Amino acid sequence: MSPTSPPVRYLLHDGELIDYADARLHVLSTTTKYGVGVFEGFRAYWNDEDGELYAFRIEDHMRRLVDSMRVVEIDGPTDTAALAGQLIGLIQANELRSNLHMRTQVFVDSPDGKPDDTGPATVFMAAIPMGNYFGATGLDVQISSWARLSDRAMPPRVKSIANYQNGRLALLEAKRNGYGAALLLTESGHVAEGAGYNVFMVRQGRLCTPPSTESILEGITRDSVLQLATTQLGLDVDIRPIDRTELYSADEIFVCGSAAEVNHVTSVDRTKIGDGSAAGPITSRLQELYADAVRGRIADFGHWVTPVYGTASA
Ligand SMILES: Cc1ncc(COP(=O)(O)O)c(C=O)c1O
Incomplete structure (x- = not known):
C-alpha cells in the first residue's frame, strides 16, 4: 500500500x-x-x-x-x-x-x-x-513440522504480537511445500490450531474441536460456531483432544476465525477430506448460519452484533 x-x-x-x-x-x-x-x-x-x-x-x-x-x-x-x-x-x-x-x-x-x-x-x-480472506474453494492444509506454542512458554491464549512468529513459520513452510494453510500440533502431538484460525472436524457423525487447554487461542468464532451448532443444529459437540490421524479419517474439517470466517478443508497432508473439493453438509450449514449471525439475521444472537449507524435495532 x-x-x-x-x-x-x-x-x-x-x-x-x-x-x-x-x-x-x-x-x-x-x-x-x-x-x-x-x-x-x-x-x-x-x-x-x-x-x-x-x-x-x-x-x-x-x-x-x-x-x-x-x-x-x-x-x-x-x-x-x-x-x-x-x-x-x-x-x-x-x-x-x-x-x-x-x-x-x-x-x-x-x-x-x-x-x-x-x-x-x-x-x-x-x-x-475487506472481503474474503481465503476465498471459497477450500484449503489444502499441511500439518506443520513446527509445534504450537505452549502455555508454559508463550501462552497461545494471549493474542500477543510475538506469538504470530509461530504461525508465520508454519505458514511459510506450508506455502513452500505447495499448501494453502497450516495446522500445528501441540508439543505432545495433539491437534492445536492453525496460523490464525481454530479447527473443527466431523468424524463418525460427531463435531469435535480441541479444548481451550490444547495450546489454542480461545477463538470468538470458535465459540460462535459451538453455540450455533448446539442451538441451531441440535448437534452435540465433543470438546476433546484430537489426534493427527483422526484428521486423515475425518468426514469434514473446517477452520474458523474472524478473518478466516468458516472455511472448509479439502485435504490434510494430501489426504482428501470428503470429496476433496466441496464443503461437507455440516460445514455448509455452519457457514450459512455464521454468515447470517454476523449480519444480525438470527434473532437469538442479536446481542452478538452492534449496529454501527443505529439505523436498525439489532
Ligand atoms: C492463532 C489464532 N487462532 C484462532 C484465531 C481465531 O480467533 P477469533 O475467532 O477470535 O478471531 C485467530 C484469529 O485471529 C488466531 O490468530
Whole structure:
C-alpha cells in the first residue's frame, strides 16, 4: 500500500482521530525492540436489507484484549465498553458501509524500551474494507513440522504480537511445500490450531474441536460456531483432544476465525477430506448460519452484533 493511497482516511490513536499516514511508534519502543504488544482482529458486516453495518462481538473481543494485557502485563485501558465505542466512532468517522476488518492494537511505546516495561501503553485502532480472506474453494492444509506454542512458554491464549512468529513459520513452510494453510500440533502431538484460525472436524457423525487447554487461542468464532451448532443444529459437540490421524479419517474439517470466517478443508497432508473439493453438509450449514449471525439475521444472537449507524435495532 503506497502512503499516497491510504485505504481509509482515519485511524484512531488513544481515542483521537489521526490521518492514516500519521500512525507512528518509536523505533526504539519496547514493542519494536521486544515484540511486546497485544491486539484484536474483528469484523463488521454490511446488511443490505437493514441498510446497516453490524460489528460482530465487538465487546467480547475487547474483553479478550484486556485479558491479554493482564497476562503479559501491559498497563493499558480496561474499559471494554469505552474501547468498543471508540472503534464504532472510528468506523462512523470514515463513513464506511461495506464489510470491514478491524484491528485494535496495544503497544508499549517507551522512547528507550526495556523488556520489562509495562507502559506507557498506546492504543491504535483501524477499520479497513475487506472481503474474503481465503476465498471459497477450500484449503489444502499441511500439518506443520513446527509445534504450537505452549502455555508454559508463550501462552497461545494471549493474542500477543510475538506469538504470530509461530504461525508465520508454519505458514511459510506450508506455502513452500505447495499448501494453502497450516495446522500445528501441540508439543505432545495433539491437534492445536492453525496460523490464525481454530479447527473443527466431523468424524463418525460427531463435531469435535480441541479444548481451550490444547495450546489454542480461545477463538470468538470458535465459540460462535459451538453455540450455533448446539442451538441451531441440535448437534452435540465433543470438546476433546484430537489426534493427527483422526484428521486423515475425518468426514469434514473446517477452520474458523474472524478473518478466516468458516472455511472448509479439502485435504490434510494430501489426504482428501470428503470429496476433496466441496464443503461437507455440516460445514455448509455452519457457514450459512455464521454468515447470517454476523449480519444480525438470527434473532437469538442479536446481542452478538452492534449496529454501527443505529439505523436498525439489532
Ligand atoms: C492463532 C489464532 N487462532 C484462532 C484465531 C481465531 O480467533 P477469533 O475467532 O477470535 O478471531 C485467530 C484469529 O485471529 C488466531 O490468530
